[in-house]
Amino acid sequence: MKKLISAAVALSLTGFVGMASARDYISVVGSSTVYPFATVVAEQFGKTTKFKTPKIESTGSGGGLKLFCAGVGVEHPDITNASRRIKKSEVERCAGNGINDIIEVKVGYDGIALANSKKAPQFKVTRKDIFLALAKEVPDPKDPMSGKLVANPYMTWKDVNKDLPDMAIEVLGPPPTSGTRDAFAELAMEGGCKKIDWIKAMKKKDKKAYKALCHTVREDGKYIEAGENDNLIVQKLEANKGALGVFGYSFLDQNSDKVQGSLIDGVAPTFELIADGSYPVSRPLYFYVKKAHMGKIPGITEYLAEFSSNKAWGEEGYLADKGLIPMPTEERKAFKSDIEAMKPLKL
Amino acid sequence: MNNQQQQHQKTMDRVQQGLDRRYRQERHFRWLGMGAIILGLVFVSFLFITIISNGYTAFQQTYVKLDVFYDPEMIAPVGETNPQVLSKADYGGLIKASMRDMFPEVTNRREKKVLYGLISSGASYEIRDAVMNNPELIGTKGEVWVVADDDFDMLIKGHIDLRLPESDRRIKDNQLAWIHDLQEQDRVEKRFNTTFFTAGDSREPELSGIKGAAYGSFFTLLICLVLAFPIGVAAAVYLEEFAPKNRWTDIIEVNINNLAAVPSIVFGLLGLAVFINFFGLPRSVPLVGGLVLALMTLPTIIIASRAALKSVPPSIREAALGVGASPMQTITHHVLPLALPGMLTGTIIGMAQALGETAPLLMIGMVAFIVDVPGSVMDPSAVLPVQIYLWADSPERAFVERTSAAIMILLAFLISMNLLAVWLRKKFERRW
Numbered sequence: 001m002k003k004l005i006s007a008a009v010a011l012s013l014t015g016f017v018g019m020a021s022a023r024d025y026i027s028v029v030g031s032s033t034v035y036p037f038a039t040v041v042a043e044q045f046g047k048t049t050k051f052k053t054p055k056i057e058s059t060g061s062g063g064g065l066k067l068f069c070a071g072v073g074v075e076h077p078d079i080t081n082a083s084r085r086i087k088k089s090e091v092e093r094c095a096g097n098g099i100n101d102i103i104e105v106k107v108g109y110d111g112i113a114l115a116n117s118k119k120a121p122q123f124k125v126t127r128k129d130i131f132l133a134l135a136k137e138v139p140d141p142k143d144p145m146s147g148k149l150v151a152n153p154y155m156t157w158k159d160v161n162k163d164l165p166d167m168a169i170e171v172l173g174p175p176p177t178s179g180t181r182d183a184f185a186e187l188a189m190e191g192g193c194k195k196i197d198w199i200k201a202m203k204k205k206d207k208k209a210y211k212a213l214c215h216t217v218r219e220d221g222k223y224i225e226a227g228e229n230d231n232l233i234v235q236k237l238e239a240n241k242g243a244l245g246v247f248g249y250s251f252l253d254q255n256s257d258k259v260q261g262s263l264i265d266g267v268a269p270t271f272e273l274i275a276d277g278s279y280p281v282s283r284p285l286y287f288y289v290k291k292a293h294m295g296k297i298p299g300i301t302e303y304l305a306e307f308s309s310n311k312a313w314g315e316e317g318y319l320a321d322k323g324l325i326p327m328p329t330e331e332r333k334a335f336k337s338d339i340e341a342m343k344p345l346k347l
Numbered sequence: 348m349n350n351q352q353q354q355h356q357k358t359m360d361r362v363q364q365g366l367d368r369r370y371r372q373e374r375h376f377r378w379l380g381m382g383a384i385i386l387g388l389v390f391v392s393f394l395f396i397t398i399i400s401n402g403y404t405a406f407q408q409t410y411v412k413l414d415v416f417y418d419p420e421m422i423a424p425v426g427e428t429n430p431q432v433l434s435k436a437d438y439g440g441l442i443k444a445s446m447r448d449m450f451p452e453v454t455n456r457r458e459k460k461v462l463y464g465l466i467s468s469g470a471s472y473e474i475r476d477a478v479m480n481n482p483e484l485i486g487t488k489g490e491v492w493v494v495a496d497d498d499f500d501m502l503i504k505g506h507i508d509l510r511l512p513e514s515d516r517r518i519k520d521n522q523l524a525w526i527h528d529l530q531e532q533d534r535v536e537k538r539f540n541t542t543f544f545t546a547g548d549s550r551e552p553e554l555s556g557i558k559g560a561a562y563g564s565f566f567t568l569l570i571c572l573v574l575a576f577p578i579g580v581a582a583a584v585y586l587e588e589f590a591p592k593n594r595w596t597d598i599i600e601v602n603i604n605n606l607a608a609v610p611s612i613v614f615g616l617l618g619l620a621v622f623i624n625f626f627g628l629p630r631s632v633p634l635v636g637g638l639v640l641a642l643m644t645l646p647t648i649i650i651a652s653r654a655a656l657k658s659v660p661p662s663i664r665e666a667a668l669g670v671g672a673s674p675m676q677t678i679t680h681h682v683l684p685l686a687l688p689g690m691l692t693g694t695i696i697g698m699a700q701a702l703g704e705t706a707p708l709l710m711i712g713m714v715a716f717i718v719d720v721p722g723s724v725m726d727p728s729a730v731l732p733v734q735i736y737l738w739a740d741s742p743e744r745a746f747v748e749r750t751s752a753a754i755m756i757l758l759a760f761l762i763s764m765n766l767l768a769v770w771l772r773k774k775f776e777r778r779w
Contacts, residue, residue, distance in 0.1 A: 029712075036550065039550045043549055055717055057630075075629060231740060253742075254742040322742075
């Protein structure tokens with residue numbers, strides 16, 4: 001009996017190790033914003049090729065890059081999705097773990113919408129209004145040019161800008177761990193922050209203070225962290241006419257019967273206007289591939305080919321149907337040739 | 348005497364006076380209890396009603412009848428049986444041709460794309476499988492029921508408000524007209540959604556199913572049970588029957604009780620550090636999931652098993668020892684069989700808890716998009732609650748009903764597991 005048990009344990013252990021040393025599917029980690037697009041490509045790839053369907057984990061951009069840069073080998077992921085560009089520190093971290101060649105692929109663009117319920121009037125704001133309404137500290141309203149900062153005193157949108165409706169400021173948005181929040185802070189809030197001359201001048205003198213001022217969201221309950229679930233924000237907006245929500249364009253697109261995107265700097269968040277770059281709050285999405293794994297894990301080259309095919313990321317491709325804003329034709333061509341040449345990333 | 352009587356009267360009066368108030372207090376106390384139960388029931392029924400009313404439509408799926416000509420030019424010459432050739436053919440093209448035949452007035456490229464969009468992208472795989480199973484179809488014509496796209500499906504199920512202006516609807520006026528034509532020709536039908544039970548995850552709601560997650564849950568729980576039950580029972584037997592009562596066993600006991608209350612995400616972190624980073628097991632596999640959940644359920648099982656052992660009367664042990672049984676024989680022949688129903692109940696409740704767990708699985712990569720149905724404990728897989736979480740976070744409207752349907756399935760499993768525990772207890776429990 002004892003022998004039998006120990007034999008079984010030994011057998012199962014070697015079995016596990018044997019299986020662990022060979023992986024026959026692609027492992028993808030990373031951003032929850034890129035996840036809905038990467039999964040569509042993965043599914044198509046699994047159905048139309050002889051390879052297994054890639055496994056895609058939604059870990060967030062930072063978490064994905066951390067896993068990605070942990071090393072080379074089957075136990076580490078092959079690809080990581082990111083809703084921002086890889087940072088220099090992350091490239092160094094990768095290099096420190098023996099990952100020298102990373103291929104960077106831009107997937108397309110994602111617009112971030114500021115939306116409210118259809119039952120309420122549509123909002124028309126500027127990025128400066130967004131900054132003044134949501135920043136933790138703003139220039140003293142009594143004397144805005146003095147360079148004095150006060151804790152955000154604005155209670156209603158009308159306080160911020162007299163052309164806006166007399167409604168209490170209530171914005172539902174993602175928490176600080178989210179890439180969407182980072183992008184919102186960078187594009188919408190910093191975009192508005194820069195419009196104030198003396199703050200812009202601060203950028204050169206004290207970049208850290210400038211960033212803290214422009215990126216810090218107020219914490220007095222006017223900005224409500226609603227979790228990473230964008231569907232939840234849509235539902236809450238439907239129930240609360242006075243609130244605005246911050247989420248990705250694909251959720252606006254799917255819920256166009258319930259919520260409407262606000263005009264930012266006079267531009268509505270529509271597919272065409274995000275694609276041609278006139279909508280100010282849009283960001284590129286990326287994924288990164290470990291070159292060392294190509295040829296070791298079956299199907300990576302083919303997965304990249306599927307992703308960069310026109311039927312996927314083209315203007316009328318299936319990713320556009322899911323709400324991804326495609327890159328212009330020239331940019332797509334450039335990235336496709338980079339993929340084919342397996343050109344490693346240089347920062 | 349007189350004085351005493353007076354005093355007696357006073358006491359009686361006081362009792363009489365207070366009686367009403369005391370009865371009233373008791374009534375209020377009962378109402379409070381009943382109110383608490385009613386409130387609980389209201390919440391539970393509200394939960395069930397929303398989930399069922401949101402989810403029951405997911406068990407049906409809209410199908411569309413197409414007249415498909417298995418064009419030899421588009422697939423392969425008549426008589427071709429080589430599966431490699433057959434699998435490469437453009438089956439989507441067959442569907443498009445069929446749609447074009449039905450609506451010849453649609454010529455604009457953009458409109459055509461919208462028209463083809465009424466049929467799910469999975470339909471071409473259905474036709475591919477049909478042809479590969481029966482290559483004689485090539486060159487013939489036939490009627491095929493294919494899956495409709497999720498927006499079409501939502502319209503048929505009444506989830507799209509047609510009173511809204513066209514620009515706010517997912518289904519536009521021209522699509523409505525086509526769908527109307529199809530309905531007039533009896534080409535649209537709602538059927539039982541078998542895909543939901545036979546497919547893995549998918550990004551197209553109409554092609555998604557819970558089989559992958561259900562298998563993942565099964566493998567995970569299997570590993571969890573195989574590890575946690577014997578270890579838990581062995582620990583309980585040792586602690587209860589053999590271990591000396593001293594400070595060390597006290598510390599162990601306190602720690603077991605503490606472990607039962609540790610947030611489950613901590614076990615996930617432990618699993619990540621030990622099983623994945625140290626032992627190098629792959630991420631996202633049921634084996635690691637089961638190991639983590641086994642750690643989580645162990646304290647529950649140990650506590651329940653010890654309680655079950657305690658409830659076996661000492662006279663049984665003494666009688667067995669008295670007739671010359673060794674301590675081990677006493678336990679394996681007499682105490683364990685009597686305590687087993689209680690242990691099993693604890694185990695089942697622990698398993699039900701493990702079935703509903705997501706947080707620790709997040710850390711070990713089981714919150715992932717996995718299409719292929721897992722075939723073993725080493726294949727990457729998701730589990731039922733994770734599937735619910737992922738669908739709840741998907742933008743497509745049709746995932747709302749699927750989320751609720753998956754919750755219904757999970758609840759059904761949980762209820763049947765708990766019922767099994769109750770039944771086991773009723774059937775085998777002995778009282779002294």
